[in-house]
Amino acid sequence: MESHEFQLWLSGIGNLSAEQRTQALAFLSERGGGDEDGWRGGEAFGESVASSARGRDRLDALGGVGHLKVGGQGCPHCAGRNVVSWGRSHTLARYRCKDCRRTFNALTKTPMARLRKKDQWLVYAMAMLEGASVSKAAQACKVHYTTAFRWRHRFLSAPATDKPKRFTGLVEADETFILESFKGRRSDIPRLPRKRGGKARHPGSFFENIAVLVARDRHGATFDAVLPQPDAASIKAAVAGVITQANRLVCDGGLPLRAFARRANIRCHVVPAPGKPLPEAPHFHINNVNAYHGRLKEWMRRFHGVATKNLANYLGWRRAMEAWGPQANPENWISSAIGMGPYQQLTR
Ligand SMILES: [Zn+2]
Numbered sequence: 001m002e003s004h005e006f007q008l009w010l011s012g013i014g015n016l017s018a019e020q021r022t023q024a025l026a027f028l029s030e031r032g033g034g035d036e037d038g039w040r041g042g043e044a045f046g047e048s049v050a051s052s053a054r055g056r057d058r059l060d061a062l063g064g065v066g067h068l069k070v071g072g073q074g075c076p077h078c079a080g081r082n083v084v085s086w087g088r089s090h091t092l093a094r095y096r097c098k099d100c101r102r103t104f105n106a107l108t109k110t111p112m113a114r115l116r117k118k119d120q121w122l123v124y125a126m127a128m129l130e131g132a133s134v135s136k137a138a139q140a141c142k143v144h145y146t147t148a149f150r151w152r153h154r155f156l157s158a159p160a161t162d163k164p165k166r167f168t169g170l171v172e173a174d175e176t177f178i179l180e181s182f183k184g185r186r187s188d189i190p191r192l193p194r195k196r197g198g199k200a201r202h203p204g205s206f207f208e209n210i211a212v213l214v215a216r217d218r219h220g221a222t223f224d225a226v227l228p229q230p231d232a233a234s235i236k237a238a239v240a241g242v243i244t245q246a247n248r249l250v251c252d253g254g255l256p257l258r259a260f261a262r263r264a265n266i267r268c269h270v271v272p273a274p275g276k277p278l279p280e281a282p283h284f285h286i287n288n289v290n291a292y293h294g295r296l297k298e299w300m301r302r303f304h305g306v307a308t309k310n311l312a313n314y315l316g317w318r319r320a321m322e323a324w325g326p327q328a329n330p331e332n333w334i335s336s337a338i339g340m341g342p343y344q345q346l347t348r
Pocket residue numbers: 075076077078079080097098099100101102
């Protein structure tokens with residue numbers, strides 16, 4: 001296909017419904033899955049990237065993402081940059097490092113290494129972007145439920161740690177509480193099991209609610225953390241080095257954040273009380289963080305309560321989707337899952 005025709009074809013993808021996109025991906029992955037003939041041992045890596053005419057050879061079960069990762073990060077064994085293409089294996093392009101002479105693929109030493117059925121990963125990533133349930137994702141990829149569940153947390157492992165390393169300018173911060181779920185636990189339940197996803201019997205009680213801190217600057221960079229306790233020490237442990245004296249903090253006046261700011265010597269502005277606006281400082285508000293809390297909780301309702309140990313993964317899931325915004329696509333997700341998340345790319 002000519003390149004302008006291809007661009008036209010691509011632009012039509014924007015009009016597809018979520019379901020049509022999933023179908024299209026499943027179709028593409030089936031058609032492309034048999035392409036095992038890409039042996040190009042020893043071909044110089046840079047040349048092959050430059051040649052768009054042969055770009056198709058760079059597509060494997062990860063789309064073009066694996067090639068970008070190896071191009072950007074080099075050899076996973078020695079960080080060497082002297083890397084050449086080294087054929088294919090198990091639907092993935094292989095590479096060889098001329099410095100340490102070892103071979104690898106784009107997944108080597110990532111949380112995604114050695115997961116099977118790679119030809120279904122892009123379909124699975126699409127299901128995750130749609131926030132599909134484990135059963136729906138399993139159906140779309142024709143894998144067992146337990147496989148789809150295992151994949152969910154492998155796909156989330158790297159995004160969970162992909163957060164901004166620092167903020168610019170004004171930073172809004174506020175805590176919220178997410179209901180703890182004990183589903184799946186047979187013993188060690190500290191109280192009678194509640195109907196899943198229900199309301200805490202004692203609103204605000206920290207025993208049944210997990211404290212989550214969300215901080216966001218005015219460029220949209222978003223940091224979140226599960227707090228062991230809603231106190232200044234936990235906040236310090238979470239955001240030390242991220243919110244610094246170079247920033248100004250805006251919060252709603254809760255004691256933990258103010259104590260953290262005072263001890264860290266960070267300028268802190270408390271939002272005006274309701275009905276008492278500060279016309280001279282309209283930018284001192286935490287509307288962005290509060291809106292983020294709202295979107296996070298609304299989106300999390302579909303999971304009917306998550307176990308505490310998995311909460312960081314779900315926060316990362318939401319954070320990644322917000323960071324991509326309209327650019328979210330399955331390749332982004334794979335990219336994130338192998339250690340090139342939106343924040344890693346921004347701050348590299
Ligand atoms: Zn090497």
